[in-house]
Amino acid sequence: MIEVEGLTKRFGNKRAVDDVSFTVARGEVLGFLGPNGAGKSTTMRVITGFLPPTEGRVRVGGHDVVESPIPARRLIGYLPENAPAYTDMTVLGFLNFAAEIRGLRRQAKTSAIERAVGLCFLEPVLHQSVETLSKGYRHRTCFAQAIIHDPLVLVLDEPTDGLDPNQKHEVRNLISRMGRSKAIIFSTHILEEVDAVCTRAIIIDRGKIVANGTPAELRRKSPAAGAVTLRVKGAANVVSAGLSEIPLVARVTVLEQSGESVTVRAFPRPGAVDGQLAGAIGALARRWQIEQLQTEEGRLDEVFRGLTMSDTAGGGNVQ
Amino acid sequence: MNALANIKTIAKRELNAYFSSPLAYVFIVIFLLLCGFFTFMVGSRMGAFFAHGQASLDTFFIWQPWFYLFLVPAVGMRLWAEERRVGTLELLLTMPVTSWQAIAGKFIASWVFLGLALLLTFPLVITVNYLGSPDNGVILCGYAGSWLMAGAYLAVSCITSAMTRAQVVSFIISLVLCLFLLLAGFSPVINFLSSWASPGFVNAVASCSVITHFLNFQKGILDARDVIFFLSLIVFSLFTTAVILRGHRK
Ligand SMILES: Nc1ncnc2c1ncn2[C@@H]1O[C@H](COP(=O)(O)OP(=O)(O)O)[C@@H](O)[C@H]1O
Numbered sequence: 001m002i003e004v005e006g007l008t009k010r011f012g013n014k015r016a017v018d019d020v021s022f023t024v025a026r027g028e029v030l031g032f033l034g035p036n037g038a039g040k041s042t043t044m045r046v047i048t049g050f051l052p053p054t055e056g057r058v059r060v061g062g063h064d065v066v067e068s069p070i071p072a073r074r075l076i077g078y079l080p081e082n083a084p085a086y087t088d089m090t091v092l093g094f095l096n097f098a099a100e101i102r103g104l105r106r107q108a109k110t111s112a113i114e115r116a117v118g119l120c121f122l123e124p125v126l127h128q129s130v131e132t133l134s135k136g137y138r139h140r141t142c143f144a145q146a147i148i149h150d151p152l153v154l155v156l157d158e159p160t161d162g163l164d165p166n167q168k169h170e171v172r173n174l175i176s177r178m179g180r181s182k183a184i185i186f187s188t189h190i191l192e193e194v195d196a197v198c199t200r201a202i203i204i205d206r207g208k209i210v211a212n213g214t215p216a217e218l219r220r221k222s223p224a225a226g227a228v229t230l231r232v233k234g235a236a237n238v239v240s241a242g243l244s245e246i247p248l249v250a251r252v253t254v255l256e257q258s259g260e261s262v263t264v265r266a267f268p269r270p271g272a273v274d275g276q277l278a279g280a281i282g283a284l285a286r287r288w289q290i291e292q293l294q295t296e297e298g299r300l301d302e303v304f305r306g307l308t309m310s311d312t313a314g315g316g317n318v319q
Numbered sequence: 320m321n322a323l324a325n326i327k328t329i330a331k332r333e334l335n336a337y338f339s340s341p342l343a344y345v346f347i348v349i350f351l352l353l354c355g356f357f358t359f360m361v362g363s364r365m366g367a368f369f370a371h372g373q374a375s376l377d378t379f380f381i382w383q384p385w386f387y388l389f390l391v392p393a394v395g396m397r398l399w400a401e402e403r404r405v406g407t408l409e410l411l412l413t414m415p416v417t418s419w420q421a422i423a424g425k426f427i428a429s430w431v432f433l434g435l436a437l438l439l440t441f442p443l444v445i446t447v448n449y450l451g452s453p454d455n456g457v458i459l460c461g462y463a464g465s466w467l468m469a470g471a472y473l474a475v476s477c478i479t480s481a482m483t484r485a486q487v488v489s490f491i492i493s494l495v496l497c498l499f500l501l502l503a504g505f506s507p508v509i510n511f512l513s514s515w516a517s518p519g520f521v522n523a524v525a526s527c528s529v530i531t532h533f534l535n536f537q538k539g540i541l542d543a544r545d546v547i548f549f550l551s552l553i554v555f556s557l558f559t560t561a562v563i564l565r566g567h568r569k
């Protein structure tokens with residue numbers, strides 16, 4: 001539904017987005033990860049037709065967003081960053097406007113508003129002015145506007161930003177539920193959201209895509225991925241030496257020594273198959289008293305930091 | 320058809336926005352007070368209204384280009400500046416509407432609002448009809464000219480509102496621009512210009528002024544050229560607004 005091809009967006013000399021390509025199909029929820037200033041919002045603004053691309057092209061449902069913007073926009077529901085909404089309207093008035101501008105009238109309009117209000121839990125504030133809403137409600141009001149026409153494509157810029165943990169949970173549930181029938185792209189810098197809702201994630205750093213895959217695939221890029229961590233009764237040096245004798249083990253590090261037990265991590269040689277190392281170590285169980293043994297899946301935050309670390313050093317990001 | 324529906328939806332929202340803020344009521348009250356005051360009080364001192372011996376609304380229309388100078392920029396200043404400040408511009412321009420529809424919808428809403436304020440001066444018409452027997456055709460023509468002139472000022476305010484996030488800045492710049500449109504045809508300025516410039520030049524300057532074109536309406540002369548002047552000023556300004564809005568999104 002969303003096809004981004006070689007998208008570059010320059011502001012003056014600065015490349016906010018640099019040769020980015022990806023697609024999002026129906027039924028997919030794509031998480032767009034990246035540090036602040038990476039170019040997430042800019043990419044979304046190009047997809048929704050707010051900003052023209054400098055180079056490359058974007059198609060939504062087959063419509064080029066530059067050449068036929070209106071048919072493309074009809075398919076999209078958009079929640080911009082910071083969830084703007086007309087402060088001089090009531091929530092109901094605002095949703096009414098959003099529905100009418102999407103061409104909904106009479107019965108279709110009423111039921112669309114009812115549906116969106118229900119999904120976003122807006123009943124208590126329906127007649128309240130947007131200006132006086134709490135941040136969570138304002139966010140959900142803008143979210144309701146984005147889904148009012150039940151769009152095939154949803155573009156959500158930091159949809160859980162500024163919400164409390166319960167609200168975050170609700171919004172994530174909403175996204176995963178809707179993800180089954182729509183193409184959704186949402187940006188975040190909260191990594192646990194990726195596991196909670198994404199079918200795929202892209203990590204973007206300084207305008208460039210640095211990783212693209214399922215959450216599991218991304219985790220495997222973590223330095224600790226595939227390593228085996230175990231807690232054993234015994235002295236650190238004895239355990240390390242014992243593990244190093246296993247041919248599959250490339251390297252052993254001691255993580256913690258507490259009382260009688262020691263926690264160590266063994267890293268596999270390249271090419272080792274998942275589970276092979278754990279099996280080999282498990283075989284030692286007869287000699288050692290192993291209290292705990294687990295294969296590390298890798299951690300997204302480590303991957304994220306590894307891929308985008310350079311950014312903090314470079315500094316100079318405004319937003 | 321779709322375009323008209325979009326314009327209507329946007330205009331309706333904008334008009335509601337006016338009436339949901341106290342600004343609209345303050346504006347109307349000030350406008351009516353100014354109209355009443357200048358028509359009866361200032362007018363009478365100049366011996367125009369009561370002493371005129373003939374019933375007309377001349378004094379009412381004479382002052383309007385000057386009230387509008389302050390009031391119309393105040394009505395137009397929020398149109399785009401507020402959308403940009405709050406961030407709703409991004410919402411509006413990513414909805415399935417063209418920027419032309421958005422510009423037209425917003426302009427029409429504020430123009431209708433100014434028209435409503437103008438209609439509320441109808442007690443003046445009743446008063447002159449009570450005092451004497453004015454030429455109501457001339458009065459109607461004056462009202463039409465006045466509304467067109469307000470539209471021209473308003474379109475200029477659209478430009479300045481699109482230029483900035485700060486409403487005050489928009490207000491000041493559009494006041495200055497409208498002042499130029501006004502002074503170009505103001506008789507002291509014309510007299511000053513004619514003392515050194517060629518008559519052709521003076522006429523060219525004066526023909527750019529809203530006053531020059533409004534004058535015919537006041538006299539009850541409905542000239543297509545005057546109507547075209549105001550309409551083309553409006554279209555040109557709205558076009559400039561579109562260019563500026565596009566420039567922000569580069
Ligand atoms: N309108 C603009 N003019 C100039 N630079 C901009 C503009 N919008 C964004 N940028 C710059 O582009 C880069 C990417 O910004 P953005 O897409 O907002 O990042 P993110 O959403 O990932 O935090 C930032 O360095 C930002 O300063």
Ligand SMILES: [Mg+2]
Binds near residue numbers: 037040041042081319
């Ligand atoms: Mg952003």
